[in-house]
Amino acid sequence: MNEKSFDKLLYLLKKSKDDFDKTIEKVAQKHGVTKAEADVLLFFANNPNLANAKDAVLSRGFSKSYVSQALKALEERGYISIQVEETDKRYQHIIINECALALISELQNVQKKHLLSLNKDIDPEDFKAFMKVMVQIVDNMLEGNEKDA
Numbered sequence: 001m002n003e004k005s006f007d008k009l010l011y012l013l014k015k016s017k018d019d020f021d022k023t024i025e026k027v028a029q030k031h032g033v034t035k036a037e038a039d040v041l042l043f044f045a046n047n048p049n050l051a052n053a054k055d056a057v058l059s060r061g062f063s064k065s066y067v068s069q070a071l072k073a074l075e076e077r078g079y080i081s082i083q084v085e086e087t088d089k090r091y092q093h094i095i096i097n098e099c100a101l102a103l104i105s106e107l108q109n110v111q112k113k114h115l116l117s118l119n120k121d122i123d124p125e126d127f128k129a130f131m132k133v134m135v136q137i138v139d140n141m142l143e144g145n146e147k148d149a
Contacts, residue, residue, distance in 0.1 A: 016118060023110045031103045033077070038107055040070035041079060044094050045104040046111075051093045079103070 021035065028038035043056050050059060056067045071094065074080045079100035085091035096104070119127040 016114075020111070020114050023114060024107065027103075027106050027110055031106070033079075033103070034070070034073065036066050036070040037073050037077075037079075038103070040067055041074060041096070041100060041104060042107045042111065044080070044096060045100075045108065051095075052091060053094070074100075 024038050024042070025035045028035045031038075033041075039060075039062065040056055043060055043062075044051065047055070047059065050056070053064070053067045053071060056062050057064055071080065071082065075082055079097055081095040081097055083093040083095055085093060122130075
């Protein structure tokens with residue numbers, strides 16, 4: 001990859017994230033929640049196999065305080081319940097409550113629209129290959145971070 005291609009990749013990632021963040025922010029404001037609350041709720045809705053704060057920190061790169069504050073607010077609003085593991089009190093299981101489903105549905109819809117806007121006019125197989133490569137790049141980065149630790 002040459003420098004110009006790398007610059008385009010960096011622009012793509014930043015611009016896409018900025019645009020997506022603005023979209024999530026609009027939905028969050030409409031529902032009277034913060035962007036952090038919307039981000040964290042969307043993460044757990046999209047990843048039902050991941051159910052604790054540490055998962056959100058490691059998988060999405062959110063800071064611990066970002067997740068902690070969002071979870072506290074979501075619990076106070078009744079959008080989630082936190083179940084403490086009996087065998088290990090440090091482990092908390094996040095449960096999404098029914099009252100959050102309308103917000104989640106809207107967040108997932110704007111997420112889907114955002115993704116569709118990115119792959120407009122791109123052959124589905126090409127986009128699938130691109131996403132596969134992006135996942136491998138992230139895995140490589142994570143593996144590199146583990147070696148550095």
